[in-house]
Amino acid sequence: MLDPAPATPQTSHPLLQTVGLTKRYGDFLANDSIDIEIFPREIHALLGENGAGKSTLVKTIYGLVQPSAGELRWQGAPIKLSGPAEARSLGIGMVFQHFSLFDNLTVAENVALGLDGKEPFKAISARLADVARDYGLPLDPSREVWQLSVGERQRIEIVRALMQNPKFLILDEPTAVLTPQEADQLFVVLERLKAEGRAILYISHKLDEVKRLCDTATILRGGKKVATCNPKRETAASLARMMVGTEIKEVKPPAERRTTVPRLVVNDLNLAPSELHGISLRNISFELKGGEILGIAGVAGNGQDELFAALSGERLVKEPGTIIIDGLACGHLSITQRRKMGAAFVPEERLGHGTAPRMRLSENALLTGHAAGDMVRHGFINAAATLRTVDLTTETFDVRKAKRDPEAASLSGGNLQKFVVGREILRGPAVLVVNQPTWGVDAGAAAIIRQALIDLASAGAAVLVTSQDLDELIEIADRIAVMFHGHLSEALPRADATREKLGLLMGGATLEKEAAHAIGA
Amino acid sequence: MQLVLEKRAERSRTIALVSPLIAIGLTLVTMSVLFAVLGKNPITALGVYFIAPLTDGYSLQEIAVKATPLVMIAIGLSLCYLANAWNIGAEGQFLIGAVAGSWIAVKTQGTEAGHWVLPAMLVAGAAAGALYALIPALCRVKFGASEILTSLMLVYVADLLLDYLVRGPWRDPAGFNFPTTAEFDPVATVPVLIEGGRLHLGSIIALVVVAAAFVLLDRTIKGFEIRVVGVAPRAARFGGFNANQLILLTFAVSGALAGLAGIIEVAGPIGHLQPGISPGYGFTAIIVAFLGRLNPVGILIAGLFLALTFIGGEQAQITMKIPLDVTKVFQGILLFYVLACDSLILYRFKLVSAAPQVQRAAR
Ligand SMILES: Nc1ncnc2c1ncn2[C@@H]1O[C@H](COP(=O)(O)OP(=O)(O)OP(=O)(O)O)[C@@H](O)[C@H]1O
Numbered sequence A: 001m002l003d004p005a006p007a008t009p010q011t012s013h014p015l016l017q018t019v020g021l022t023k024r025y026g027d028f029l030a031n032d033s034i035d036i037e038i039f040p041r042e043i044h045a046l047l048g049e050n051g052a053g054k055s056t057l058v059k060t061i062y063g064l065v066q067p068s069a070g071e072l073r074w075q076g077a078p079i080k081l082s083g084p085a086e087a088r089s090l091g092i093g094m095v096f097q098h099f100s101l102f103d104n105l106t107v108a109e110n111v112a113l114g115l116d117g118k119e120p121f122k123a124i125s126a127r128l129a130d131v132a133r134d135y136g137l138p139l140d141p142s143r144e145v146w147q148l149s150v151g152e153r154q155r156i157e158i159v160r161a162l163m164q165n166p167k168f169l170i171l172d173e174p175t176a177v178l179t180p181q182e183a184d185q186l187f188v189v190l191e192r193l194k195a196e197g198r199a200i201l202y203i204s205h206k207l208d209e210v211k212r213l214c215d216t217a218t219i220l221r222g223g224k225k226v227a228t229c230n231p232k233r234e235t236a237a238s239l240a241r242m243m244v245g246t247e248i249k250e251v252k253p254p255a256e257r258r259t260t261v262p263r264l265v266v267n268d269l270n271l272a273p274s275e276l277h278g279i280s281l282r283n284i285s286f287e288l289k290g291g292e293i294l295g296i297a298g299v300a301g302n303g304q305d306e307l308f309a310a311l312s313g314e315r316l317v318k319e320p321g322t323i324i325i326d327g328l329a330c331g332h333l334s335i336t337q338r339r340k341m342g343a344a345f346v347p348e349e350r351l352g353h354g355t356a357p358r359m360r361l362s363e364n365a366l367l368t369g370h371a372a373g374d375m376v377r378h379g380f381i382n383a384a385a386t387l388r389t390v391d392l393t394t395e396t397f398d399v400r401k402a403k404r405d406p407e408a409a410s411l412s413g414g415n416l417q418k419f420v421v422g423r424e425i426l427r428g429p430a431v432l433v434v435n436q437p438t439w440g441v442d443a444g445a446a447a448i449i450r451q452a453l454i455d456l457a458s459a460g461a462a463v464l465v466t467s468q469d470l471d472e473l474i475e476i477a478d479r480i481a482v483m484f485h486g487h488l489s490e491a492l493p494r495a496d497a498t499r500e501k502l503g504l505l506m507g508g509a510t511l512e513k514e515a516a517h518a519i520g521a
Numbered sequence B: 001m002q003l004v005l006e007k008r009a010e011r012s013r014t015i016a017l018v019s020p021l022i023a024i025g026l027t028l029v030t031m032s033v034l035f036a037v038l039g040k041n042p043i044t045a046l047g048v049y050f051i052a053p054l055t056d057g058y059s060l061q062e063i064a065v066k067a068t069p070l071v072m073i074a075i076g077l078s079l080c081y082l083a084n085a086w087n088i089g090a091e092g093q094f095l096i097g098a099v100a101g102s103w104i105a106v107k108t109q110g111t112e113a114g115h116w117v118l119p120a121m122l123v124a125g126a127a128a129g130a131l132y133a134l135i136p137a138l139c140r141v142k143f144g145a146s147e148i149l150t151s152l153m154l155v156y157v158a159d160l161l162l163d164y165l166v167r168g169p170w171r172d173p174a175g176f177n178f179p180t181t182a183e184f185d186p187v188a189t190v191p192v193l194i195e196g197g198r199l200h201l202g203s204i205i206a207l208v209v210v211a212a213a214f215v216l217l218d219r220t221i222k223g224f225e226i227r228v229v230g231v232a233p234r235a236a237r238f239g240g241f242n243a244n245q246l247i248l249l250t251f252a253v254s255g256a257l258a259g260l261a262g263i264i265e266v267a268g269p270i271g272h273l274q275p276g277i278s279p280g281y282g283f284t285a286i287i288v289a290f291l292g293r294l295n296p297v298g299i300l301i302a303g304l305f306l307a308l309t310f311i312g313g314e315q316a317q318i319t320m321k322i323p324l325d326v327t328k329v330f331q332g333i334l335l336f337y338v339l340a341c342d343s344l345i346l347y348r349f350k351l352v353s354a355a356p357q358v359q360r361a362a363r
């Protein structure tokens, strides 16, 4: 029974079933009487807008959240899960939308902590390396997690789940932060897991991916199940329609944007890594004019985080003139001083970096809003102003939440992302530096955010967008550069920036050519 | 069956309030057992400890007097702890404050010095406490030395310095060789609030400190910085808050408050400088800070409660011959339970059967 037995979908019984599953938070129905069936040898998509209740549903299946009503059935028999350990012992594995890793521990230690058995650490380390290699997910067991990129962190979670040999694997937005190549690798892994007879429940906002990969799709809207369908027979548009209930707006880049003076200039930025395995930034130079959006593509962990730290002022550089915002040399100025000059920043990691998870949204508005504006007067907090920012962000970016001012951690991933991006855009910055602006955001909200970035540029701001989503960059950026091994390529105008060219740059292909040029010149 | 800790989604406000009460309840149960083992009637003993002091005016005043330094020190400590800076050496800062303030009192003794003396003493006490607290803070910021160890070690330095001064240079010549300074002049003494009573101006100052801390934490950007640095260091850096600066600041403030408490104690209820001016206020204040949830109002209540244990302990020694050290035991047990119950705020207990129960659909 422990080996996932081969079975054909038509004749087999559901591996897991939810019957009238309901989850209430106060008066708020996060899940409203949901019935789904998941069969072995099936990749089942769970679709829905931000806050539709997807994460809540899978957390219930994984035993992390107790349902308010309804029941779970495992191979036909009703079960009560009082915690994830029980779910795991049944053969349910899960990869979370927000990772649960200890930054100061190594990859292997993190995996060991997540396993239930009494396996010795050495054996775990070895098995980890084996499983990682076997499934083509390279990981160095001895590295500490805080040094890893988001993509690498996710690999840990996936490998950890695979090491438990699950019959049923849940993945909550696994590809949100992956490059197309990394995502392709993951699909190979998932196809293989399916062929091994396992069932997979797959949450994603990327509908093309779902059409390509999934056999069945269940669609949630406002906590209710609205449909189950075969995504291969649907179009991305028809799926989106079911999720939202209406058509989704296309992002319209204005026909022509007039660029103005350079607002963000980086002159030969070199920065040694602040940590052992970090990436050093090498000779980074670019100029970004008002009215312009510059995209930075690249595989995670090629120096994007380091560049963000240097641009934001989280790390200072010695030579002030290395970074110039609106004509003022500011390499030596703190993040607060740069904010006062009209710069705004959105980091990649929304929980713990962009927000303090256990603090309320109003407090998180203050976190970045204190530098300028009316939130602080003579050292005193203007609570009304912080709440106004929350309300305004909520309204403009359609942030859905259970109450007016909840803790950041209680928001669904996409809704928190909307808040973090919206909070900065609404300050009307002169320069906006944003990493992964639509990470985990549904198609409708992604369109709102991209439109807001374009509108911001149209209003004269300089916008720097780092993203692993090439389609996103091609959609909104005027020029696209690629980051590889701490080096930033020449920016290609949008018209030249094909996926193929960018893909080559992302693999570091032209680096040698450029070096040869330099020697020849 | 297996008991596991499970993380809560949102912090439970109810538990945050109930947890210290549970801790006190558990402590009382444990103490009853201890009294029974000592051969005393637990009910009578608890009565002497916790009820009797509340029934006469003198004891009530004495509770306020004892709570004054506890609350002032604990407020400072709570700022440190919120910012993730671990000042364990408030006792030393208390003593240094007492010494520095007493220096002015000793030097002006018997002169015509006017009413500036007491304010100058208070300022000197606070400044000395702040500077003394900055030593471990600077060692932490500059060299990465554990502030827990250095601040604790400096307690003994302060203790010995005080001892040396009252046995040597500052000893009262008319004091029959007792290690003490002469009784301070009236201008160097903290005035009492009620003629003939024990309650003094320091208690008012403590209340002001509580109110100020409340405003600081709840309404000001500095207070916000302190809170964010403690709970989300990376987000704090992103917010532009400098963790090292906040360590220095919170240590300085808590040192100043401890020093101020020290000089108030010496210039108030005691009236002269001598060894043993503190029954461990600086350490008990750590318990007060945690029992009070690192919240100013909570600390005020917790300070009064722990002051009650000091008074109750004295009375229990007198009337029931229960050793005074039992008070320390009580405080230790209380801290233990407070920290244990704190886990309930972020986590909840769950009973889990070792193997998941698969109920067959009975039909
Ligand atoms: N612990 C909680 N307390 C209160 N409300 C909550 C809690 N957890 C989730 N919610 C609310 O329930 C709703 C559904 O959240 P959920 O995380 O399931 O959404 P989701 O479909 O996964 O969205 P996303 O695509 O953004 O990740 C959200 O509106 C969220 O605010």
Ligand SMILES: [Mg+2]
Residues within 6 Å of the ligand: A054, A055, A056, A097, A172, A412, A413, A414
């Ligand atoms: Mg989610």
